[in-house]
Amino acid sequence: MGRIAYVNGRFVPHGEASVHIEDRGYQFGDAIYEVWALFDGKLADAAGHFARLERSLGELSMPLPMSQRALTLVLKEAVRRNRVRDGMVYLQVSRGVAPRDHAFPKEPVRQSMVITVSQVDRTASEARAAKGVGVVTTPETRWGRCDIKTVGLLPNALAKQKAREAGAAEAWFVDDLGFVTEGASSNAWIVDREGRLRTRDTNANILRGITRRTLMDLIANEGLQVDERPFTPDEARQAREAFITGAGTLVLPVVSVDGKPVGEGKPGPLATKLRRLYIERAKATAI
Numbered sequence: 001m002g003r004i005a006y007v008n009g010r011f012v013p014h015g016e017a018s019v020h021i022e023d024r025g026y027q028f029g030d031a032i033y034e035v036w037a038l039f040d041g042k043l044a045d046a047a048g049h050f051a052r053l054e055r056s057l058g059e060l061s062m063p064l065p066m067s068q069r070a071l072t073l074v075l076k077e078a079v080r081r082n083r084v085r086d087g088m089v090y091l092q093v094s095r096g097v098a099p100r101d102h103a104f105p106k107e108p109v110r111q112s113m114v115i116t117v118s119q120v121d122r123t124a125s126e127a128r129a130a131k132g133v134g135v136v137t138t139p140e141t142r143w144g145r146c147d148i149k150t151v152g153l154l155p156n157a158l159a160k161q162k163a164r165e166a167g168a169a170e171a172w173f174v175d176d177l178g179f180v181t182e183g184a185s186s187n188a189w190i191v192d193r194e195g196r197l198r199t200r201d202t203n204a205n206i207l208r209g210i211t212r213r214t215l216m217d218l219i220a221n222e223g224l225q226v227d228e229r230p231f232t233p234d235e236a237r238q239a240r241e242a243f244i245t246g247a248g249t250l251v252l253p254v255v256s257v258d259g260k261p262v263g264e265g266k267p268g269p270l271a272t273k274l275r276r277l278y279i280e281r282a283k284a285t286a287i
């Protein structure tokens with residue numbers, strides 16, 4: 001059985017799924033998205049991702065296209081039809097299809113809604129996490145509202161391609177002051193030379209990662225503290241450990257920055273432990 005996508009009220013074969021050329025998501029990036037990791041077919045960190053979805057829509061003056069309850073049923077039905085146990089479910093919501101005009105349509109049109117489900121090989125991702133990954137740094141060229149989970153991801157796509165060409169797994173954006181903001185699709189963390197966990201504060205122009213937020217709770221449960229303070233790529237290289245967080249990568253050890261090793265150049269004990277704790281929590285609370 002092939003992949004199935006959901007497009008505007010219908011489940012259709014993935015290869016035939018399409019939206020109109022005048023969709024404002026396609027024309028203007030006038031759309032937002034959300035992503036849930038799937039463990040055993042269930043949505044991980046569900047409440048946090050739903051809350052950010054509503055917030056992103058609100059920032060673009062858009063409503064939730066259906067109730068959260070109905071949306072949960074549709075997301076789960078998409079997962080079920082794709083028979084995916086471990087993977088990701090993606091939701092894109094655009095303002096809808098309207099004759100091309102920058103300003104919002106005067107009469108609201110029906111929002112477009114797309115859901116896709118993809119499979120993740122968790123055995124392969126655990127093997128990858130056990131080795132750790134490299135990141136490269138790149139100037140922060142995105143806009144001033146990176147807190148909105150908008151589909152305007154061109155700078156992120158260019159940064160990720162730069163990483164891939166350098167044989168790294170992620171790109172870290174560096175702002176004008178020389179501090180890391182976040183990754184192209186993850187939040188960035190280090191365990192500094194003093195052993196303190198550090199990550200950028202959410203008043204900065206970054207996405208408020210749901211994995212980041214949940215991990216903060218787990219860290220507090222361990223009796224540890226997080227310093228929400230910027231760090232430079234140099235500080236990351238001199239750190240004991242580094243890692244990234246996101247629904248896709250979960251907690252993934254970073255072993256090099258711009259080709260130079262972090263710490264001993266292998267996954268650190270704290271990042272490894274936090275990965276285990278996050279996965280346990282995600283599995284236990286998935287809906």
Ligand code: PMP
Pocket residue numbers: 035156182183184185186187207208209210211212245246247248
């Ligand atoms: N920053 C960016 C730019 C992202 O795209 C993501 C992935 N959604 C994250 C951070 C991590 O967010 P989350 O933990 O909610 O997946």
